Amino acid sequence: MDPRQFPDKWGRFGQFGGKYAPEVLMPALEELETHYLALRENPAFLAELDLHLKEFVGRPSPLYFAERMTRKFGGAKIYLKREDLNHTGAHKINNSLGQVLIARHMGKKRIIAETGAGQHGVATAAAAAKFDMECVIYMGRVDMERQAPNVQRMLLLGATVVPVESGSRTLKDAINEAIRDWVTNIDRTHYVFGSALGPHPYPRIVRDFQKIIGEETERQMMEKEKRLPDYLVACVGGGSNAIGMFYNFLDKPSVKMIGVEAGGHGVLTGMHAARFAGGTLGVLHGAKSYVLQTPQGQIAETHSISAGLDYANVGPEHAMYRDSGRITYTSATDAEALEAFGQLSRLEGIIPALESSHAISEAMRLAPTLPKDTLLVVNLSGRGDKDMSTVQAAMAEVAAAKAAEAAKPASGKGPSGSPGACA
Amino acid sequence: MNRIDAAFARLKESKKKAFIPYIAAGVPGRDETVEIVLELERLGADIIELGYPFSDPMADGVVNQTAANRALDLGVDADAYFAMVAAIRKRSQVPLIVFSYLNPIFKLGIDAFARRAKAAGMDGMLLVDMPVEESEDTQAICKREDLSLIFLVAPTTTRERLDKVLAGGTGFLYYISRTGITGEQDAFQKDFESKVAAIKKGSRLPVVVGFGISKPDQVRTVCGLTDGVVVGSALVRRTLEKKPFADMLADIRTLIAPLAAPTKETWN
Numbered sequence: 001m002d003p004r005q006f007p008d009k010w011g012r013f014g015q016f017g018g019k020y021a022p023e024v025l026m027p028a029l030e031e032l033e034t035h036y037l038a039l040r041e042n043p044a045f046l047a048e049l050d051l052h053l054k055e056f057v058g059r060p061s062p063l064y065f066a067e068r069m070t071r072k073f074g075g076a077k078i079y080l081k082r083e084d085l086n087h088t089g090a091h092k093i094n095n096s097l098g099q100v101l102i103a104r105h106m107g108k109k110r111i112i113a114e115t116g117a118g119q120h121g122v123a124t125a126a127a128a129a130k131f132d133m134e135c136v137i138y139m140g141r142v143d144m145e146r147q148a149p150n151v152q153r154m155l156l157l158g159a160t161v162v163p164v165e166s167g168s169r170t171l172k173d174a175i176n177e178a179i180r181d182w183v184t185n186i187d188r189t190h191y192v193f194g195s196a197l198g199p200h201p202y203p204r205i206v207r208d209f210q211k212i213i214g215e216e217t218e219r220q221m222m223e224k225e226k227r228l229p230d231y232l233v234a235c236v237g238g239g240s241n242a243i244g245m246f247y248n249f250l251d252k253p254s255v256k257m258i259g260v261e262a263g264g265h266g267v268l269t270g271m272h273a274a275r276f277a278g279g280t281l282g283v284l285h286g287a288k289s290y291v292l293q294t295p296q297g298q299i300a301e302t303h304s305i306s307a308g309l310d311y312a313n314v315g316p317e318h319a320m321y322r323d324s325g326r327i328t329y330t331s332a333t334d335a336e337a338l339e340a341f342g343q344l345s346r347l348e349g350i351i352p353a354l355e356s357s358h359a360i361s362e363a364m365r366l367a368p369t370l371p372k373d374t375l376l377v378v379n380l381s382g383r384g385d386k387d388m389s390t391v392q393a394a395m396a397e398v399a400a401a402k403a404a405e406a407a408k409p410a411s412g413k414g415p416s417g418s419p420g421a422c423a
Numbered sequence: 424m425n426r427i428d429a430a431f432a433r434l435k436e437s438k439k440k441a442f443i444p445y446i447a448a449g450v451p452g453r454d455e456t457v458e459i460v461l462e463l464e465r466l467g468a469d470i471i472e473l474g475y476p477f478s479d480p481m482a483d484g485v486v487n488q489t490a491a492n493r494a495l496d497l498g499v500d501a502d503a504y505f506a507m508v509a510a511i512r513k514r515s516q517v518p519l520i521v522f523s524y525l526n527p528i529f530k531l532g533i534d535a536f537a538r539r540a541k542a543a544g545m546d547g548m549l550l551v552d553m554p555v556e557e558s559e560d561t562q563a564i565c566k567r568e569d570l571s572l573i574f575l576v577a578p579t580t581t582r583e584r585l586d587k588v589l590a591g592g593t594g595f596l597y598y599i600s601r602t603g604i605t606g607e608q609d610a611f612q613k614d615f616e617s618k619v620a621a622i623k624k625g626s627r628l629p630v631v632v633g634f635g636i637s638k639p640d641q642v643r644t645v646c647g648l649t650d651g652v653v654v655g656s657a658l659v660r661r662t663l664e665k666k667p668f669a670d671m672l673a674d675i676r677t678l679i680a681p682l683a684a685p686t687k688e689t690w691n
């Protein structure tokens with residue numbers, strides 16, 4: 001199938017996606033689509049976007065050969081697409097900048113957004129500051145605590161950060177609250193959705209602003225290796241960095257793609273955010289896709305060490321390619337992500353975001369199984385400065401667990417209870 | 424003709440307006456819900472919206488969010504919901520509408536849910552995040568089951584969209600008095616009267632107004648312009664209070680009697 005056919009005019013990716021929004025929002029979604037389609041054909045808009053992507057964001061981001069990592073894992077050549085080097089520290093700015101420019105052209109003066117990891121909030125706050133717009137960011141209380149540095153950055157950038165106290169106090173609840181704001185202030189407000197999610201036309205707009213990642217990757221790989229990559233790996237929260245990396249390659253059958261979801265404590269524990277492992281068809285926040293939910297259709301609580309992947313719904317375009325088999329999806333647990341976080345820091349001098357660490361983990365697992373001339377690209381979606389306190393706490397927990405294990409009387413260990421078995 | 428259509432025909436005949444309270448099913452308890460419905464009917468309710476809980480009610484204010492969470496905590500699921508409906512139907516013929524979000528209905532199967540709703544004695548369905556564009560299947564199912572499929576219309580709804588809604592909807596149009604979430608308010612937005620008058624003029628279906636109505640003079644204004652009024656959060660708030668049920672019923676009577684009164688006058 002031709003990837004450019006999707007979404008169709010109803011906003012569908014096969015049976016997924018659509019436009020499941022309260023009536024108040026429907027005219028605004030239509031207006032957004034109309035403006036967006038016109039702006040895409042407008043050379044002045046595209047030139048403006050291009051200029052700011054270069055000079056404000058710092059594009060193109062490098063395609064970096066991870067030499068020590070490649071040597072250590074002894075298989076495929078590992079490249080990292082350095083979205084972590086973008087201004088504000090993640091791929092999120094590609095979309096925030098684009099949407100804030102659209103809002104300006106629509107004459108909206110007020111910007112709102114949800115954020116999980118805080119990267120989308122920071123990126124949106126930065127773009128809003130640059131274009132002198134009022135900016136309000138909704139963030140779950142739990143996420144504000146685990147991503148505290150990003151809260152400070154948003155405040156410095158002049159945004160108002162509204163703590164969300166409902167539900168699980170994470171990304172899902174921040175989206176609920178942002179939608180409530182949008183419904184209320186619709187006439188002067190643009191909602192900058194942060195991932196390839198939500199009602200049509202958002203999944204398409206976000207993908208279009210992120211697809212530059214894959215386009216640059218192709219160019220850069222052709223320069224370095226004179227051929228296309230063999231594997232692409234990206235983490236999948238809502239799915240924006242992943243579809244941004246994958247989209248350009250969907251019609252190139254030799255390129256294999258792997259999306260990595262948050263395995264949390266393990267998909268068998270139920271405490272995870274792996275929608276393709278545990279989700280069923282549902283409708284949440286405007287899109288039909290795979291949703292983690294109860295048999296009665298109530299949205300399940302999710303868990304991930306990374307706030308940016310901790311969400312019950314997945315972008316509808318991913319759902320379509322997962323069903324068609326074009327993209328493969330797997331998951332990495334909290335522990336695996338933490339391990340990858342440490343490995344990349346020490347091997348390459350690059351501290352990855354915990355979200356991106358899920359993709360790194362999969363690359364570490366996959367690379368050794370592949371021949372040496374295989375080209376593998378990991379989308380390094382963001383940097384890990386924001387995650388220091390989470391990682392320190394998690395490492396302290398691991399150390400404490402190990403110490404407790406070591407201190408246990410030997411007779412308590414092992415199914416046989418024989419001290420000798422554990423020696 | 425289902426009970427909703429019959430109710431509007433009767434109201435038109437007698438030049439009265441529809442009084443439509445909303446409650447969250449199962450709050451404060453299942454037996455209490457049945458009693459509240461019967462009390463609301465005695466107080467003049469022409470139709471009752473029975474909220475079916477969803478974990479993420481993104482168009483609702485704090486009161487209805489709290490009520491939905493309470494219902495879920497109390498274990499309100501499809502079985503519990505339809506058991507309440509069946510209990511109501513043993514004692515009342517007041518028209519009942521399922522008021523919810525799409526996902527919990529979709530997950531159980533819209534077709535299966537609609538059949539159960541009809542069998543239990545429901546008369547209509549309103550799913551807040553299912554706009555008319557996404558409702559083709561549901562329209563066919565509701566038609567087959569003779570359930571009204573009610574849509575919201577907002578101050579932002581364009582003439583073109585209104586035509587789409589009118590083509591897909593049955594029963595009545597539910598006009599949201601303002602852009603915003605559910606919750607009480609003191610005054611209407613300034614262009615309320617002209618907007619609602621335009622909707623009423625363009626509608627072949629009865630039009631009722633809801634969101635934020637909690638005062639008798641608001642009800643009176645709405646009765647002068649449309650076919651009825653919905654009272655939600657103000658009532659739901661009473662059902663969330665921690666007090667003996669008899670006192671809660673007394674509070675409900677105190678709230679509802681003056682709100683229902685204007686709808687019972689003769690409107691020409």
Ligand SMILES: Cc1ncc(COP(=O)(O)O)c(C=O)c1O
Binds near residue numbers: 090196235237381382
């Ligand atoms: C660095 C980083 N990577 C990935 C994600 C996940 O989002 P998405 O799947 O849309 O790329 C986030 C979200 O906050 C993020 O901050």
